[in-house]
Amino acid sequence: xxxxxxxxxxxxxxxxxxxxxxxxxxxxxxxxxxxxxxxxxxxxxxxxxxxxxxxxxxxxxxxxxxxxxxxxxxxxxxxxxxxxxxxxxxxxxxxxxxxxxxxxxxxxxxxxxxxxxxxxxxxxxxxxxxxxxxxxxxxxxxxxxxxxxxxxxxxxxxxxxxxxxxxxxxxxxxxxxxxxxxxxxxxxxxxxxxxxxxxxxxxxxxxxxxxxxxxxxxxxxxxxxxxxxxxxxxxxxxxxxxxxxxxxxxxxxxxxxxxxxxxxxxxxxxxxxxxxxxxxxxxxxxxxxxxxxxxxxxxxxxxxxxxxxxxxxxxxxxxxxxxxxxxxxxxxxxxxxxxxxxxxxxxxxxxxxxxxxxxxxxxxxxxxxxxxxxxxxxxxxxxxxxxxxxxxxxxxxxxxxxxxxxxxxxxxxxxxxxxxxxxxx
Numbered sequence: 001x002x003x004x005x006x007x008x009x010x011x012x013x014x015x016x017x018x019x020x021x022x023x024x025x026x027x028x029x030x031x032x033x034x035x036x037x038x039x040x041x042x043x044x045x046x047x048x049x050x051x052x053x054x055x056x057x058x059x060x061x062x063x064x065x066x067x068x069x070x071x072x073x074x075x076x077x078x079x080x081x082x083x084x085x086x087x088x089x090x091x092x093x094x095x096x097x098x099x100x101x102x103x104x105x106x107x108x109x110x111x112x113x114x115x116x117x118x119x120x121x122x123x124x125x126x127x128x129x130x131x132x133x134x135x136x137x138x139x140x141x142x143x144x145x146x147x148x149x150x151x152x153x154x155x156x157x158x159x160x161x162x163x164x165x166x167x168x169x170x171x172x173x174x175x176x177x178x179x180x181x182x183x184x185x186x187x188x189x190x191x192x193x194x195x196x197x198x199x200x201x202x203x204x205x206x207x208x209x210x211x212x213x214x215x216x217x218x219x220x221x222x223x224x225x226x227x228x229x230x231x232x233x234x235x236x237x238x239x240x241x242x243x244x245x246x247x248x249x250x251x252x253x254x255x256x257x258x259x260x261x262x263x264x265x266x267x268x269x270x271x272x273x274x275x276x277x278x279x280x281x282x283x284x285x286x287x288x289x290x291x292x293x294x295x296x297x298x299x300x301x302x303x304x305x306x307x308x309x310x311x312x313x314x315x316x317x318x319x320x321x322x323x324x325x326x327x328x329x330x331x332x333x334x335x336x337x338x339x340x341x342x343x344x345x346x347x348x349x350x351x352x353x354x355x356x357x358x359x360x361x362x363x364x365x366x367x368x369x370x371x372x373x374x375x376x377x378x379x380x381x382x383x384x385x386x387x388x389x390x391x392x393x394x395x396x397x398x399x400x401x402x403x404x405x406x407x408x409x410x411x412x413x414x415x416x417x418x419x420x421x422x423x424x425x
Contacts, residue, residue, distance in 0.1 A: 002062050003304070005030040005041065006048045006078070007069025010331075010364030010382040011289035014296040015067060015303070016040040017362070022304040029061065035373050036363025048073050051081040058087050065090065067307060071147060074265075074285050075101035090307045092285050095261035099252070100285035103152075103182045104145045110280060113255045115248055117280040118184040118272075126170045132183055133162045139186040143282075144169050146177030150225035151338065153282075155186065187281070189274035190418070192233040193291050194241075196249045196269070197306060200262030202315040203249045204306075205241060207298060207322050208233035209291040210419070215338060217414045224338045225379060228415030230328040230390055231294040234422045235273050244271065244278050252283075264310055293362050293382045294327040326419070328393040329384035330401060331364070332411045337378035345375045345408035353400040358393065359385045361400065380409060390419040 003025055005016055013036045020028050020040040031054070033043030046057055049072070058066065066082050068074055068091040077094030091097075098105045110117040118141070123129035133140055133156075142165040144152035152174055156162035162183075169178030191213075195206040211229035215221035236244070248269055256263040268284035268291075287295075296303070300321040309318045334341040347366070350373060354361050362384060365377020383400050387393035394416045401411060 001025065001064040002027045003029070003065045003067065004058060004061075004063045005067045005069060006054070006073060008032050008034050008037070009069065009289055010362045010379065011287050011292040012069040013037045013040070013362040013364070014293040014382075015069065015287065017360070018296045018299065018303045019067070022302045024302070024304045027061075029063070031057070034363045034376070035366040035368040036361070038368065048078070049076065051076075051078050054078065055082060055085045055087065058082070058085070064088060065304075065308070067091075069286065071097070071100050071284065071286055075147060088308070088311050090311055091265040092263055093261065096256055096263045096265075097285040098261075099256070099263070099267070099283040101147060102145055103143050103282060104180060106283050107182055109252065109255055113251045115251050115280060116277065118187050120182050120184040122180060122182050124180050126166050129166050129181055129183060130163050133159060133166070136183070136185070138162060141184040141186055142166060142169070143182045143184065144174045144178040145180035145182060148174045148177040150223070152177055153223060155223070187272040187274055187279055189272040190235045191281070192236050192271045192273055193229075193288055194236065194244050194249075194269040194271055195288065195291070195295065196245070196267045197310050197315060198253060198263050198265060198267050199310045199313045199315040200257060200264050201253065201313065203245065203253055203267065204315045204318060204320065205245055205249070206295060206320065207231055208236045208241070209288070209294055210235070211288070211291055212412060212415055217412050222338055224333075226290045227331045227333070227412050228329055229290045229294050230326060230393070230416045230419055231291065231298055232326060234419045240273065240278055244269065248278065248280050290329050290331055290382050293329040293384045297327040297360060297384055297386045298323045298325070323386070325386050325388055326390045326393055327384065327386040328390060328397055328416050329362070329382045330397045330411050330415045331379050332381040332383060332401065332404070332406065332409045333379050334375050334377070335408055335410050341378055342408070343374075343376055345406065347373045347375060347380070347409070348405040349403050353383065353403040356385070356396050356400040356403070358387055358396045359383065359400045375406070375408065389423055390416045391423055394420065
């Protein structure tokens with residue numbers, strides 16, 4: 001079949017790499033893609049926000065499946081529009097994508113269905129929000145209700161930080177996303193990422209992953225979209241995984257179905273593993289980034305039939321197989337990220353880096369200019385590796401990074417530290 005993938009990041013490169021290997025894939029297109037994706041798919045200059053143009057492209061090129069990578073098109077209803085045009089599309093409908101598009105919607109759904117999550121309140125008035133913060137104390141978490149490209153969450157260590165976050169959001173610092181805020185209790189524990197493929201009624205758990213959100217070593221610095229990840233997550237055992245499915249994922253699926261918005265696609269639960277068990281921090285309505293990069297390295301099964309089973313409501317009798325070996329990815333970002341950074345710096349040595357055993361390099365924000373590869377974003381490369389242990393996977397990833405010449409880039413040097421500490425015990 002002819003497949004169109006929408007997106008341009010590292011997640012999409014990993015998905016393209018996996019889908020290109022499927023015997024079901026005839027021609028693979030990606031819009032808009034990047035320099036790395038161009039090695040797996042034919043990149044096309046389509047504006048993914050222009051649903052009419054996307055549908056027209058599908059008609060002209062006999063596209064039988066569209067896979068939507070990023071959250072913005074999902075929340076804008078691209079799946080609904082594609083399906084109305086008779087084109088199969090992987091991802092939730094606009095009404096189901098509210099699980100990511102509105103943090104307040106998700107929190108209310110948790111409250112109504114006894115799904116374990118942090119205590120919270122919603123606010124549209126800054127004065128009322130600040131009064132609540134003062135009454136609760138710090139640390140406390142301030143979240144913009146809408147999509148904010150990974151920048152809508154502030155974990156405030158004191159009242160002043162929390163009030164500054166309120167002022168920033170309500171003054172338009174995050175655009176429309178900050179028109180309403182959710183203020184949550186701070187949860188103590190260890191984060192983990194849990195993924196379930198859903199078909200509206202059935203949820204099929206994938207393997208787990210853990211990512212590093214902070215920009216710098218030692219989990220210091222500002223929150224980012226993710227500076228690295230590894231899989232499996234060592235803090236989710238089989239018993240915890242069963243609890244996540246029973247207490248969080250399946251009640252969510254039942255609630256969405258009951259409100260006439262059945263959830264189909266990838267449901268990504270950001271969790272905090274607390275002393276009381278797993279609690280939901282937030283939902284994402286798509287594959288995670290950079291977790292997808294490690295998941296695709298470990299996925300033994302063909303991805304394309306799994307995506308089709310999700311769309312067709314056939315997951316009940318479906319299974320996925322995984323390699324036992326762990327995988328790890330290190331994000332290389334442009335200096336200055338997640339703040340201001342410059343575009344266009346030259347990256348060299350990628351071919352040499354890719355020769356390291358077990359390594360796969362996924363491009364997140366690159367563009368080709370003749371023979372040169374240029375940085376074209378904040379997060380630019382995902383240097384990923386698989387190994388017998390997390391320690392071996394990490395050694396391979398950093399060996400590959402040592403072969404990359406990019407003076408304007410940086411990365412953390414401690415990705416996977418928790419897992420490696422556990423391996424050493």
